[in-house]
Amino acid sequence: MKGTIKIDGEFCKECLLCTTVCKNQNLRPAAELNSKGFHPIELKEDADCNGCALCAVVCPEVAIEVYRE
Amino acid sequence: MKGTIKIDGEFCKECLLCTTVCKNQNLRPAAELNSKGFHPIELKEDADCNGCALCAVVCPEVAIEVYRE
Amino acid sequence: MQGNRVIGEAAIRAGCRFYAGYPITPQNELTEYMADNMRRAKGGIFIQAESEIAAINMVLGASAAGARAMTSSSSPGISLKQEGISSLAADELPAVIVNIMRGGPGLGNILPSQGDYFQATRGGGHGDYRTIVLAPASVQELADLTMDAFELADRYRNPVIILADGMMGQMMEPVEFHAPPPRRYPECYVLKGMGQGKSKFIRALILDAIRMEEHNWKLYRKYQVIAQKEVRCETFWTDDAEILIVAYGTAARIAKGAIKRSRELGLPVGLIRPITLWPFPTQVLQGFAARVDDFLVFEMNTGQMLEDVQLALGNTARIQFYGRPGGVIPTPAELAKVIAYQLRKK
Amino acid sequence: MQGNRVIGEAAIRAGCRFYAGYPITPQNELTEYMADNMRRAKGGIFIQAESEIAAINMVLGASAAGARAMTSSSSPGISLKQEGISSLAADELPAVIVNIMRGGPGLGNILPSQGDYFQATRGGGHGDYRTIVLAPASVQELADLTMDAFELADRYRNPVIILADGMMGQMMEPVEFHAPPPRRYPECYVLKGMGQGKSKFIRALILDAIRMEEHNWKLYRKYQVIAQKEVRCETFWTDDAEILIVAYGTAARIAKGAIKRSRELGLPVGLIRPITLWPFPTQVLQGFAARVDDFLVFEMNTGQMLEDVQLALGNTARIQFYGRPGGVIPTPAELAKVIAYQLRKK
């Protein structure tokens, strides 16, 4: 894993734009709801994140931070 | 003289557009003033009017009627 | 049916054949209702204008062409229509203008408010003119007064304003539509091409001072006639009242609730509800002032109709004011407290 | 110097650094004066806007950016500015708006008239707001009040309207310009980029009802302070007067002429001339009402300030009205006859 992301679940509105752009399909909605009533996105346990930041670039809520080695 | 014109001197504002378009230079301002204070245009005594109507076409005041044989 | 839609339906039934409007909350459902239903109405025309100014001027054109015509907006949009309204009044053209008021000044907010009373009754536009101003207080009245508005506009060849607020516009209540009388508007005022007759024109420009003055006094006399004939007013539980609330529209509804509560406590309070804000029911108020010493003006603003009450009553009665501007909707309970306090003070 | 130009010169001397306007008779000389002179004033900006609406909104931007800013127009153009004026008031931004009134409603004519009194004093725009309204009655006063207008606008962070008419605007009289005090306008209200500090914003939209209400009452309290402190009024030959004329602007000048004639005939008549139309000199009038029974309101319209006089005096005095709308300029002789008639009636 060359990279990783940090998601602020309270900001997420479950628009799913990030899930569609992640080439590695690293992202999915969590089971629980956030206080706004959305299932916030989370990184799958087996995620293979390369830190490409595409998810962050499309995220309307600026909910994603990206880290790379 | 193939044609002639009739000028309603009370309408004329002495803009002189007619005098400049008449190829035969048939037109000139009269000596007297009309009630608006302009020297209304008149047909010269020696006018050679061909009834081309150019003077009437340019006259902003619709002061000129044209007659032709 | 929802208030905004009721206005639309009533207008169509009243023979409104032309509507032009521009979206603004909280009156959008009216525009949308017209978009959906005008084209179905025989010969009905709906235009979403590029602005409020375009809309009022389209109405001007349509009205001159003989159509019953309407536009609607909310506070900031109504401000933009003022030149047009002044022109309609000057031209003596009928038109119905709906203002579903919101909080102001400026963009303010989209909550119910009564902050445009001055604008509506004093002519927000320039020059000496008046518009008839109708203030419905129920969805049923939205229907009835909308129909009446077209009648009045025709009869006096003058713009008529329906002044309501977001609460009226958003609210749903049962409603029945009465059949309006057929339109009788003299052809001679309509421009539709001269045909075989003589050409005519409609214009507000009168360069000559004396003729302009004549026109001003002619309008003035018309307004005097309206002031004589068209005042409408509801009174509620006034018989034995020792204090009278004066309120219109949404505020009047709240006042009724407060009066019911107060009456349960034995407090002698009643309501005068102006239905026409201009002409204002001055004489009705003066009639009561012979017997009642205390008046409480209640508005959802910082005090505008208050001036008309003061004008009507002068120094003949004590006039108190209670107001909640900015989109706050006071409760009957709150107003009941104010009533109780005022009565204690006596 | 001609009235319209005097306003321009006074504005420039008062530190006006931004002018945007759109041509309209009878105020064109003001726009033209600014076109010619603003660019010469240090940092002065002149824009011929594409419309009155653009002009008032340019003023809004310039004012927020910290410039003393002005626009001018005449009646129909002022109607178009109402949304902008309401926004300036809501934003608490200073600005000076000149209305050189003409005959109305609608296009009306371009002759002197006072038909926009209601619009100016009751807020032609939407929502609960007020503008200070100054009514000069001489070219000298055009100069003085224009300078004061900028001061007042700053002090209360509120739009100020100079309400004059075509006669004032066209007239030439000698004039002296006083040196205005240096501007003191708190930086904290100016938007010029956050620099090293915190970002701020200016807006009229307040979605929350309670906060909007607070804002409304805050504005209301400000208007109360203005009403306390800023009333201006001239009285003329009132000492022994048995009838008092109330008139402003051009009408007040004519009234002075009429009073001089009447006094020559021994008729006891005086003048109250409101200089601020809002706030209205209510207490001044009330003070006189203790002694004088008869008031004659004289306006170049069908009766607008009349309502403010009625509000002030209630039933404590007889109030008569004489008006000439539509651009007719009544003569002192004519008014003197009215005075004589009213005094005979007593």
Next chain:
Amino acid sequence: MIKKTIFAGFGGQGVLMMGYIYAHAAMNEGFHVTYLPSYGVEVRGGTANCTVAVSDEEIASPIASEPDHLVVMNKPSLFTFQNRVAPGGDIFLNSSIIDARPTRKDVQIHAVPVGDLAERLGNPQVLNIVMMGAFIRKTGLLPPEAFLKGLKHILGERKKAAMEINRKAFAAGYELQT
């Protein structure tokens, strides 16, 4: 008799529809009814609410400063409105996603797991109708048939299939024991 109810929740939960159907049904039953939705900027991705007043005489104010009933579909709405409910009133809450409970002792709390029930019916969209089933049963303001008639009227002829699942949803709520 006048009864006021506030319905509140997320934008997508059909909150306005609950109130709308209820108001319609009550109107058909001959009551005086006012329905007042919230509107404007606050609906953008936020919460929605509406107030329905049902009365046998003219309604003075459509506003509910002290609603008799409160139906909340999410937590923020519970916090916003719980203290307004009149003493002795009812609070219906979507217990599938609201873990908190009001602390007040002077109101009846009806925790309805509408999310779970709707999902069990295979259609998470109908959670609002489930709630209305429970609401109509507990309040007894309207006969259940009246509500269903109103619902049918609003869905219209073309949505017969939808009516079926909605009827089931209503029943699920109506028959629930809380």
Next chain:
Amino acid sequence: MIKKTIFAGFGGQGVLMMGYIYAHAAMNEGFHVTYLPSYGVEVRGGTANCTVAVSDEEIASPIASEPDHLVVMNKPSLFTFQNRVAPGGDIFLNSSIIDARPTRKDVQIHAVPVGDLAERLGNPQVLNIVMMGAFIRKTGLLPPEAFLKGLKHILGERKKAAMEINRKAFAAGYELQT
């Protein structure tokens, strides 16, 4: 003392300029002065007029309902204004193009052939200044030097040549016996 004068004529006759210079000159002499031009649509190819009031105290109204003096440069203006002139007043008329004469007996008529005089000076444009010469002489409202100073001020430095012909024009009017 207050004296009001109306100047009226065609658009091109420099009518507004007459009043303007006169007003300026009077102002420089320390008088209270008002100058009120006509404006607007009526100037389009039509007639123009202006009113000047000169007084030693504040002027109540710049309007002249009964002017003391009337200066008319064309016939329509004579008809429009002649009856307004105060009894005992003066009417100055451009007799070069006005053949009519007022029928009133209670005013002085000054027929000034300004067109002819100006043409004789070789400059038909200065007919207004010729008229002012006659006007200043007959009315005695201002010393002639005061008027010329005002004229010079308005023409400005750059128009020295123009000043020369204007001075002559003024003299022609001033010295005329009517």
Next chain:
Amino acid sequence: MKNIFSRPKSLKKAAFHYCAGCGHSITHRLIAEAIDELGIQDRAIGIPPAGCAVIAYNYFDVDMLEAPHGRGCAVATGMKRVLPDRIIFSYQGDGDLAAIGTAETMHAANRGENITVIFINNAVYGMTGGQMAPTTLLGQVSTTTPPGRSALLDGHPIHLSEILGQLPGTRYIERCAVNSPANITRAKRAIKKAFKCQMDGAGFSLVEILSQCPTNWKMTPVNACRWVTETMAKEFPLGVIKDLKAQAPTS
């Protein structure tokens, strides 16, 4: 001899209030001639502007409705929708149409309202006394651009006809002039064509007229006419700007 030129029937026998040589006067006559020749006097309705032509109803012998300044196209829209078989024309100056009325003009054109606009471009606000118009040329002196119009401070002359031509809703747009017999004849043809376009229900038509304003240009009428060709038409070239029917039927 027989009369071959006289006052058109649709023009009242009233003297114009326009200044000597003004292009408004000539254009008025052309409109009246077009109305006569098309036989639509009975069903034409004109909408004069605020501008020098504000009292055009004193001249045209057809029904007329005054519009507030700049709103001619909105007023015409309202009229035409109500009276689709009448011939509605709005008559507007450059300030009226291209400054304050920009939005109304653009959107009526964009909706393809079936109306005709006569657009008098005299590069100046005539009625109010010669202020800069949107069409004032660069460097041209006006009462609000005493040193001449500056591109930097005042912007460029706007070519609204070309812009309107870009909108799919417009059908026929031509720029003409009334400064010479030949141009006047062409302008008349264009006006007639625009009316015809409306009679055929084809959509928005506009004829722009470069119109001399001797008064505010401070020129003699003869020089003003020369200036139209020599200077103004350089900035605003004459000719057809759009004529959809002449194009291949692409849309």
Next chain:
Amino acid sequence: MKNIFSRPKSLKKAAFHYCAGCGHSITHRLIAEAIDELGIQDRAIGIPPAGCAVIAYNYFDVDMLEAPHGRGCAVATGMKRVLPDRIIFSYQGDGDLAAIGTAETMHAANRGENITVIFINNAVYGMTGGQMAPTTLLGQVSTTTPPGRSALLDGHPIHLSEILGQLPGTRYIERCAVNSPANITRAKRAIKKAFKCQMDGAGFSLVEILSQCPTNWKMTPVNACRWVTETMAKEFPLGVIKDLKAQAPTS
């Protein structure tokens, strides 16, 4: 690991009120990034519109001044003339800019005001609940065009960027989208370029953003993003519309 993507400094840490997937949110971030990267947070002043972005001052950490609906360009003009060295941007929706604000937009552009406009084209009136906008596509259903927009009754979608591009006063105009990482990156570059243009004193710059409105389009955010490319960009092609500096120096 080091942080390579996080919230820009000029964007307050506040949750947007916009609907899930809304293009406004993305555009806000891009503007803030551009401001950060150009180092102009201290001297940028934003002008939000009436529209869904009406409370944009809650998000941008720069000075902001609200404009009445449609008047952003006039307000910006007033500001910029007074503060020529500040960076003034107005942020406007399609209704705001291209309907009610048509005149103000056109004339500010024509004057070549040295301001930047971010023009959010979402083919709909978002804030007021989905009415037709000037940019609504033909056939597109909106609450005021229930049967879909009709060219005949409602007019065609207006291409204001192309029209503005015709005015000599405009310097740089580009149409972008925020529906995919690639488009978003391009949009960011365009916004930066527009600000740079203003910083260089070069004149009027505008970036049009095709912006998904899932709520009023009644689509999921993912489908809305697809629709931008598949349908909307067909009517409104992406790309540079005008870039004067890239052209040969003709004027």
